[in-house]
Amino acid sequence: MHDPAFQRLYSAQVVALLGTGLLTVALGLLAHDMAGRNAGTVLGTALTIKMAAYVFVAPLMAAATVRVPARALLIATDVLRAAVALALPFVESVWQIYLLVFVLQAASATFTPAFQSVIAATLSDEHTYTQALSLSRMAYDLESLASPVLAAALLTVLDYPALFxxxxxxxxxxxxxxxxxxxxxAPERTRPQPFRDRVWRGARIMWSAADLRALLALNLVVAAATGLVMVNTVVYVGDLLGAGETGLAVALACYGGGSLLAALGAPRILLITSDRTVMLAGAVTCAAGLSATALFLAAAPNGLTGWIALAALWPALGVGTAMVSMPAPRLLRRNSTAGDRSEVFSAQFSLSHAGFLLTYPVAGWIGATLGQAVAALCLAALATLATLVAVNVWPRPGREFHGSTARKPFVTVAGQPGP
Structure with missing residues (x-):
């Protein structure tokens, strides 16, 4: 990627992600320092607050900041997040952690969709944009691997408040x-719209386009696979395989490695096939991987056999989630204009995270009460059902534009040519 604007925006994304990763580690240590044995409850509540902010704040802020220039908005939210991070080491009670976490995640829920819409507006060529999406996905995956290592290195010479x-x-x-x-x-508006209409505008656009309705279902597939990995990997590694923190890191690295592999190959694959094919193949991979995980847990293998199974299943789930998630912004850009792009990206950000409000409890509560195999089976059923819905609502091949054809002007839901 030789686009100077994207290079600077990408560097902004990378350093912000590293900062977020350090914050995750530091917040866990702060919770342990303040709450001791109740640190898990504190962190669980903080994660719930995070998801609630992502789901409910993103569309509200997209509507409220519609006339704010993109650069001013992104800088303001970065500065706000920095201020919150600076204040966290000085909190004296748990409720203050919750309040600051909400402010921090509300700022992130404003920054991320706005940043994504800026990238979509900056890169007009479809293949170049796809390469940018691949790099962005790789940045997220590498951050999940690099941030804990960087935090551990810093903690050998500094106390944890330095991570803030x-x-x-x-x-x-x-x-x-x-x-x-x-x-x-900020885009020009032909006429002012009521705030309520602006809040729901992105969701209405998503519901009006067949491929975006399919994306809503595919979001559930990603949430099911990711929820299982993020919530229950520590249980599988600790209880079934008898490994500790190193084993957990290896298992999560397997998942991240699969996602990286898919992100690396996606730009070339999308040159010769459609978004529909790639994304539905990813959904099928997720559903099959979850079903195989349920069988794996029912058999309760341990030792080397268990590790071999996990080392095959977790990369497959990583590949599947990346195949669904990485091309998704292409659909959003294709069905939006400069005037409504921010609302559409915010709607996708909000609705995609809403799936985790369902799959996280399924993975955690059902796994703890009815067994891990039952939890995996429930998530596999959810992913399979969502995949079937996506297959049925998305137009068949040949009725959509994709990277293997000459670039065409895309059409918005209002029937007007897009930018």
Missing amino acids: LGTVAGFLSSATAILSVRLPG
Whole structure:
């Protein structure tokens, strides 16, 4: 990627992600320091607050900031996140953690969809945009691997409050990189719209387009696979395989490695086949991987056999989730215009995270009460049903534009040519 604007925006994303990763580790240590044995409850509540902010705040802020220039909005949210990170080491009670986490995640729920819509507006060529999406996905996966390692290295010479300073540095570096890029101003509106209409605008656009209705179902597939991995990997590794923190890191690295592999190959694959084919293949991979995981857990293998099974299943789930998630912004851009792109990306951000409010409890509560195999089977059933819905509502091959054909102007739901 040789686009100067994207290079600076991508550097902003990378340093902000590293800051977020350090914050995750530091927040866990802060919770343990303040709550002791109840640290898990504190972190669980903080994660719930995070998801609630993502689901409910994103569309509200997209509607409220519709006239704010993109660069000003991104810099302001980076500065706000830096301020929250700077304040966290000085909290004296748990409720203050909850309040600051909500503010932090509300800022992230504003920043992320706005950043994604800016990338969509900056890169007009479809293949170049796909390469950018691949790099962005790889940044997320590498951050999940690199941040804990960086945090561990820093903790060998510093106390954990210093990690918050690393987070502050990450967000401020992101703001500085964005400041150096010339971005489009706020889109012109032909007539003012009521705030309520702006809040629901992105969701209405998603519901009106067949491929985006399919995406809503595919979001559930991703949430099912990701929920199982993120919630229950620690249980599988600890209880079935008898491994500790190193084993957990290896298992999660297997999942991240599969996602990285898919993100690396996606730009070339999308040159010769459609988004529909790639994304539905990813959904089938997720559903099959979850079903195989249920069988794996029912058999309760241990030792080397268990590790071989996990080392095959977790990369497959990583590949499947990336095949669904990475091309999704292409659909969003194709069905939006400069005037409504921010609302559409915010709607997808909100609705995709809403799936986790279902799959996280299924993975955790059912796994704890009825058994891990039952939880995996429930998630496999959910993923299979969502995949069948997506297959039925998405137009058949040949009725959609994809990377293997000459670039065409896409059409918005209003029937007007897009940018």
